[in-house]
Amino acid sequence: MGMKAEDDRSETEIRERAGEPDVFDDFLTGLMDAMETTNCGGDFKNSRQVLTTMGLSSDKQAGILKYMEERGGHCDCGILMNVAGDIIRDSEEKRRASA
Ligand SMILES: [Zn+2]
Numbered sequence: 271m272g273m274k275a276e277d278d279r280s281e282t283e284i285r286e287r288a289g290e291p292d293v294f295d296d297f298l299t300g301l302m303d304a305m306e307t308t309n310c311g312g313d314f315k316n317s318r319q320v321l322t323t324m325g326l327s328s329d330k331q332a333g334i335l336k337y338m339e340e341r342g343g344h345c346d347c348g349i350l351m352n353v354a355g356d357i358i359r360d361s362e363e364k365r366r367a368s369a
Pocket of ligand 1: 310345348
């Protein structure tokens with residue numbers, strides 16, 4: 271675990287990081303891999319597993335899943351269908367803008 275400030279990252283900060291590659295890219299890549307070998311159970315079971323593997327605290331996991339839900343990702347496959355494309359597009363645009 272990092273320093274305390276890292277662990278206490280607020281939901282707003284998570285939101286601001288939505289366009290950044292690191293956390294969301296790792297999460298979406300992990301979820302895509304997981305969903306290749308399992309079906310969506312209409313919940314966030316696979317998402318939680320990926321976030322736990324990434325070492326995120328349950329508070330951070332809740333913030334990320336809330337963010338996904340607000341953007342139309344109401345379950346594992348909903349995140350991939352409704353949110354993943356937007357986030358990947360956002361992060362590519364940001365990367366291009368800062369290049
Ligand atoms: Zn689903």
